[in-house]
Amino acid sequence: MQLRTLVWRELFERKNQLATNFIAILLGVSVIVSVRNITVYSEKAVARELDALGANVLILPKSASLQTYYSADMQTEELPEEYVARLILSDLQGLDNLFPKFSTQVSMGGKKFTLTGILPQDELKAKAAWKGGDVFARPPLCVGDAAPAEPTPTKETQFRRRAIQKLDKAEALVGSEVGAALKLKPGDTLQLEGQTFSVSTLLPETGTVDDSRIFAHLHTVQQLAGKGPVLNAIEVVGCCKEISKGLVQKINTLLPDAKVVTITQIVETQIKTNLMMAQLSWLFLGIIVVVGGASMANYMYANVYERRREIGTLMALGAGSGIVLRIFLLKALLLGLGGGIAGYALGTLLAVLLGPRIAGVAVLPLPWLLLLAVGVAVAISLAASYFPARRAARMDPSTALRET
Amino acid sequence: MLKMEAVSKDYVLRGKTIKALDDADLQIERGEFIAVVGPSGSGKSTLLLVLGGMLSPAKGRVLIDGRSLYDLQPEQRASVRKTTIGFVFQTFNLVPYLTALENVEVSLLLAGADERRQKERATVLLERMGLGDRLDHKPAELSVGQQQRVALARMLANDPQVILADEPTGNLDPETAQAVLSFLEEVNKEGRTVIMVTHDPQAAARAKRTLRLKDGKVLADA
DSSP, rough: OOOOHHHHHHTSHHHHHHHHHHHHHHHHHHHHHHHHHHHHHHHHHHHHHHEEEEEEEHHHHHHTTSOOOOOOOOOOOOOOOOOHHHHHHSSSOOEEEEEEEEEEEETTTEEEEEEEEEEOHHHHHHHHHHTTTTTSSSSSSSSSSOOOOOOOOHHHHHHTTOOOOOOOOTTTOOOHHHHHHOOOOOTTTEETTTTTEEEEEEEOOOOOOOGGGEEEEHHHHHHHTTSSSSESSEEEEEHHHHHHHTTTHHHHHTTTEEEEHHHHHHHHHHHHHHHHHHHHHHHHHIIIIIIIIHHHHHHHHHHHHTHHHHHHHHHHTTTHHHHHHHHHHHHHHHHHHHHHHHHHHHHHHHHHHEEEOOOHHHOOOOTTTHHHHHHHHHHHHHHHHHHHHHHHHHHHHHHHHHHO | OHHHHHHHEEEETTTTEEEEEEEEEEEETOOEEEEEESSTTSSHHHEEEHHHHOOOSSSEEEEETTEEEGGGHOOOOOHHHHHEEEEOOTOOOOOOSOOOOHHHHHHHHHOOOHHHHHHHHHHHHHHHHHHOOOTTGGGGSSSSSHHHHHHHHHHTTTOOEEEESSSTTTTTOHHHHHHHHHHHHHHHTTTOOOOOOOOOHHHHHHEEEEEEETTTEEEEOO
């Protein structure tokens, strides 16, 4: 027999106490794991969105609501396309790129899609040239942006950076979901509202509403919708330094009938949720430390009291205080390990199931959280059991044998 | 082998001081079989606990093979109990969640024996006690007599030279009590020192020497 056999057998001797204490640790740890797991994926989602956006300032009609960034351009109200020229011809510093958009609903094969018109860079540059090339004459990305310069960026990369260089009037870029639904490949043709488009690029999956859109030349889409030179939104790649110096206010002054917002404002809700969840995970950690620790200490004190005779007998057989201390701490360690591992499993399951509902993100298990779960559970277990274990180790064996 | 020099031990019970041992002197030689008798509360069990290194006296010294037991560190005293002293309790004090075999193995585990040695030695001892077919039974699954025999096997596990038995037949039927006394005589014949606290005159008569205690004093040494 080994010492751990003795500890293991005793664990299951008092099943009700074991179950209560185990559940206390399990629940505490699982809540920490699930909140942390969801937070990590939610933070990742925000980071991915910001990275995928490319643009960081959005110009919308005054009445536009701001539910999400991607659907922000699906407004009934419109902006005049002339705003683009106004921006280009202005003296505003920090406008690295503009991405005007106009969207309309189209049907194909019995399914509805969003057809979004965009203006290529060469036409924007042509407008800028009227003034002498102030805007767009510098590199497309300013200091602080992480994307490295590529010698000849592909259309996918150009699109991600909101900087499509050239786009023919009958050319279409197809989002991944549309491509899959219509089984399209580059070189295919599309018939939309009587207009034939040639698919030049299938865009990679972004996890955003862009996946369910078809992008074509702005003027073609405007013509199909019969709307004239109007826009739903202008995405702006603004220089970070200039944004902090008040670029948004300057655009507002220039375009008083438009609403100008930054990306951070748009994802603010999600960032706030993430922050709240991060704070919640600390709060739950505090709760488990206090409640779980108190429950564990209470359980161990009761256990020491109930086992007075056994402790006295072991001491009569020659057990020193070190062995008695080890017996109780080993028990705490086993409970912590069990509670930590089970708490990780339950917490991960909760995160995977509830993550999409709570934070709107898909959540997968994070193996490193197992270390956190076990570490927290074992540390609390050992810390809470130390004083009861020490009491057992210092017990007067003769008193223990006489009392019971 | 065992010596008590002017040992006193007091208890305070409900504000009243009770002298459990009062200036007690005692000399016990190797291989003796001693019965300790006396009325309840006369200090018999206290004497046994003090001799066994389980209860430090307020005054005086207890020597075992010339070493002062209570001048040793607690861990050293635990080591003396482990290697030299074997306890037998009236209520057996078996660990309820361990089998008969494991109850005996505990003693060997504390002495640092490996698992193979533990199993071999515990099996031999339980077979000697006639419990070869009860190795995997828990105490609750054994009769009272069988439980006491497991306790005796556990006591012998580390081959102690001194056996301290506190009312070993107190909870047993006459037949089992006779068997336990015979066993104590047997281990005494092997050269071990046996000190047995008892209320039973017939059990005391089986000892070679009787110590009578009253109010914490050793009155007779016959």
